[in-house]
Amino acid sequence: MSAEQRLKRRLLEGMAEENIEVIRNQPRGTIRRQRLARLQRFRRAVVVGGSLLAIATVVLALSIRSDASSDRGDSQLTDRSIRSFNMAPPQPDDSDAGGSDLTEVINGRQTHAIEPAVIPLAVRTIAIDAGHGGTDSGALLPRYGMLEKDLAWDIANRLRELSVRHEFKVVMTRPGDETVALRDRTEIANRANADLFVSIHVNWLPDREARGIETYFAGATVDPFLKQLAAKENSDSGFSVADTRRLLDGIYSGVRQQQSQRLAGWVGQSLFETLRSMNPDVVDRGVMRAPFVVLVATDMPAILAEVACISNDREARFLGLPQYRQDIAEALFAGVQGYAREVSATEEGGSS
């Protein structure tokens, strides 16, 4: 094969790998890294296998020498040792090489994203993100002395208590009334390998009559208001221009987006069902997609809940009631629990 043909082959391999990674929604370079890891494993196996063979050969040689039962000279023994040592190492399993990925795709086995329901999973760690904090107060309602950051923190703590009581591990993305950049919040959740991310916010809408609950998951939006809201919530995110591409790809990360939508559905419904017993006027403003940074940059199913509307006088007064905030926390928890049950499919008996 000429140098040009080898170069072309390398380019075509790269082209195929990139296509497969896009189909599988894997980060760029995943297949190459996997192949290198396999190669390293193979090399280690060769080294270990070779060492064992060498040891065995030496032991055998010593045993033959000590027996002194034949008339073969040392040089012949050495030849035999060398022959043993030069035995061909086990060949790598071709079925595990990069080509098999391609074959799977060709055969249509990899053309669809894996449905997570086929793999029962447990939700163990919940990342709770109390919106705003520190110098960033979020929405304000001076008349009642309310700040969004305090309300979010209060509800987040209530949710933490409920979660811990039910044996979930909890990671809080801010330790108290401190300013934590959105980037840091997502990194805290990602580093902790959290299974879910729940961001708690309180809404403020220009229309003072507007009220209710909104639940978001990551995705693009054409709604100018949501674009504006996302831009506002994303300000001082801590991400740089260089992160833009990763963030944009994160918006559309297939299975995670679907799971986030499901989680948002569970939480939104739970909030509405729970809160309307105390607040009959509560409105379910729906499950929506928006490019909030905390939803885009997290690695796990993630939602942002606007649990009430502080700009609506009636809801603001409800928010002032500890019982209402407890109801919100319980509703959030019930939603999380519903989703957790769905993905684990244990209590439903849906999968075996």
Next chain:
Amino acid sequence: MTEKAETMLVGIDLGTSQSAISTSTGEQRVVDSYVGWPVDAVARKILKKKVLFGSDAVENRTMLEVHRPLERGLLKEGSDKDQQAIRELLSHLLDLAGVSALRKSGGKVRAVVGVPAEALRVNKQHVREAMRGLVDGLIIVSEPFAVAYGLDALLHAIVVDVGAGTTDYCVMKGRYPTEEDQRTLVNAGDWVDEQLMTLLGERHPGISVSIHTVREWKEAHSFMGKPDGPVMVSIPIGGKPSEIDITEEMRQACESLGPPVAEAMLDLIAGVESEYQEKVRNQIILAGGSSRIPGFGQYLSSALGDFGGGKVRVVKDPVYVGADGGLALAKDAPMADWEKLPQ
């Protein structure tokens, strides 16, 4: 029939302004990337078509809901109609090249589609979705990579593909290009149109001209440097037809494309290992529809002056160079590299 006889390979260059296809049977077709649906029953009756494409759509735009589904080289989002338009466009292109007929007779078709260098995954997925059911195998590649491959510029070369929506770069380093080897700018042909429109509006406040007309003027009279002669156009100003000289506006609009394109090119070359930079500087390929602007190649050559000089080669056939590159990739790609789209 043998496998070769019943399988057609195609390369497609999906562009903002024009989309082109080249097939292994020697067909080449190009269509302006416009799709239009008659606005009502009357329009449908007059036009006698359910959907119109390319120049047909532009000419009859007053009776149509016209979509240009690719914006800045990427599929627009948020509109089902744009999604439908891109599928219609691809389907039409495949029809023109005889692909659909072949599939109906049981033949197989495998396509390599070129998209902008830094197209997001979501855009690639949209293209994949749009091609579902239209072909039997699909590979999506960055457009300038397809150009480089088609021209055998595989090592120590840089492709500058100046299209309508985007300018795409790809440095060929002997490996499949990574993100650091590629770049996409939104300064391209459409941007020149907008500049020209603005400059004309500033000079003639009463001007009434559509972006389509401005685009036609640019395609007919664009230049960088010295013009061949004055650029005169006929235009209604304040409702009165007038003949005006737009030479200076045309020069300014076209030359406004030079600095950003040159700057990004130099930046990418600077990222190449120093021992290979000279080789890359001497193998610069200027492609894309906007490479036809007279003087563009010389502009880029002169921009290299302070950096040791270099050679800019303007491709001979910017319309089909991307599609031909895609076809070359399709021909060379082993069977195992093809993804079979679910039908």
